[in-house]
Amino acid sequence: MTATDKLPLHQAWRAEFPVTARLTYLNHAAVAPLSRRAAEAMQNLAQDALEFGSLHYDRWLACYEGLRAAAARMINAAPREIAIVKNTSEGIAMVASGIRWRPGDAIVAFREEFPANFFPWKRLEDAGVEVRWLSIFDSLDRVDEAARGARMLAVSFVQYLSGYRIDLEKFGEICARRGCLFLVDAIQGLGAFPIDVERARIGALSADGHKWLLGPEGCGVLYVRQELQDQIEPAEFGWTNVAGFNDYASRDMALRRGAGRYECGTLNTIGCFGLRAAFELLLEVGVANVAADVQALGDRVWDGVRALGFETLGERSSATGAGIVSFRGRGLEAHLIVRRLKDAGFMAAPRQGWVRISPHFYVSPADIDRLLAELRKISGAV
Numbered sequence: 001m002t003a004t005d006k007l008p009l010h011q012a013w014r015a016e017f018p019v020t021a022r023l024t025y026l027n028h029a030a031v032a033p034l035s036r037r038a039a040e041a042m043q044n045l046a047q048d049a050l051e052f053g054s055l056h057y058d059r060w061l062a063c064y065e066g067l068r069a070a071a072a073r074m075i076n077a078a079p080r081e082i083a084i085v086k087n088t089s090e091g092i093a094m095v096a097s098g099i100r101w102r103p104g105d106a107i108v109a110f111r112e113e114f115p116a117n118f119f120p121w122k123r124l125e126d127a128g129v130e131v132r133w134l135s136i137f138d139s140l141d142r143v144d145e146a147a148r149g150a151r152m153l154a155v156s157f158v159q160y161l162s163g164y165r166i167d168l169e170k171f172g173e174i175c176a177r178r179g180c181l182f183l184v185d186a187i188q189g190l191g192a193f194p195i196d197v198e199r200a201r202i203g204a205l206s207a208d209g210h211k212w213l214l215g216p217e218g219c220g221v222l223y224v225r226q227e228l229q230d231q232i233e234p235a236e237f238g239w240t241n242v243a244g245f246n247d248y249a250s251r252d253m254a255l256r257r258g259a260g261r262y263e264c265g266t267l268n269t270i271g272c273f274g275l276r277a278a279f280e281l282l283l284e285v286g287v288a289n290v291a292a293d294v295q296a297l298g299d300r301v302w303d304g305v306r307a308l309g310f311e312t313l314g315e316r317s318s319a320t321g322a323g324i325v326s327f328r329g330r331g332l333e334a335h336l337i338v339r340r341l342k343d344a345g346f347m348a349a350p351r352q353g354w355v356r357i358s359p360h361f362y363v364s365p366a367d368i369d370r371l372l373a374e375l376r377k378i379s380g381a382v
């Protein structure tokens with residue numbers, strides 16, 4: 001055990017996040033700051049490409065494989081089940097467009113979802129697919145009944161506005177028993193809370209790097225369970241979807257055996273370097289360790305803003321809490337509160353009339369206490 005192992009996470013790892021010297025960053029549910037490692041990985045690749053072009057292309061290929069392996073390790077999957085995509089939306093759309101839907105098919109979806117996990121299902125309604133719309137706060141019995149005869153259930157691990165975290169294993173049990181594909185939008189939870197695709201029986205999962213993974217924008221991962229890959233066709237088709245993509249003269253369109261079949265062409269190489277480093281950092285810290293601190297920080301915000309008289313959104317418990325807390329009230333519009341916080345060095349976000357706070361593990365409890373003191377000043381000035 002090293003000396004840093006005995007320290008709270010926010011002390012042991014704070015130097016990895018230079019943003020802390022300038023801001024109290026509480027906006028990881030939007031766009032997170034890069035870790036030092038992710039930034040340096042991309043800087044090194046850029047410098048290498050500046051000086052050598054593609055001379056070290058073998059390192060690029062190794063990075064792609066390293067990213068797939070790190071992502072697979074984080075969710076207990078196999079690297080062949082990981083595709084590299086641009087973002088969460090692309091991954092979800094890949095699944096939505098790749099299934100051969102039939103009139104009368106049914107999907108279970110949720111009204112509170114971010115548009116990336118809402119619009120694809122609305123479009124399918126026009127094609128004769130039934131979408132059974134639920135609230136994320138509905139009971140599991142209600143979810144179970146809606147899943148009867150459904151072909152897919154699509155839900156976020158953590159809701160983007162309320163921060164409500166579902167029990168993936170309970171949802172997965174319902175989907176397995178009902179025989180429907182379990183699709184998870186993991187963007188607001190991956191990196192902050194453990195995910196085990198085997199235990200939760202998840203069929204497909206999509207997330208990109210710029211939120212709780214602390215990586216770059218424009219680079220993400222799509223997990224598709226091996227036995228489902230022949231049922232989900234590539235929505236986009238280019239030269240790298242095929243097994244023989246290294247043979248440019250070949251016209252054989254047989255697909256790659258793994259999830260690489262969903263990669264349509266040249267990848268975001270510099271983003272892959274950053275995202276691989278981001279995954280590896282969180283794996284080193286330990287996602288279970290991260291989860292405990294993120295949960296505690298969220299609880300501290302929730303309890304604190306309620307004590308100040310603000311209204312909080314949704315429900316929160318040890319089982320359903322995450323890193324997102326949204327609140328409103330005390331006579332100020334959300335965007336004005338966020339502006340006042342920004343002036344005082346706190347990064348938050350206004351969302352649909354709510355102030356959304358989302359701290360990560362390197363934020364300290366003292367940072368949250370300073371936030372609450374600033375909110376007391378702001379509300380007292382109204």
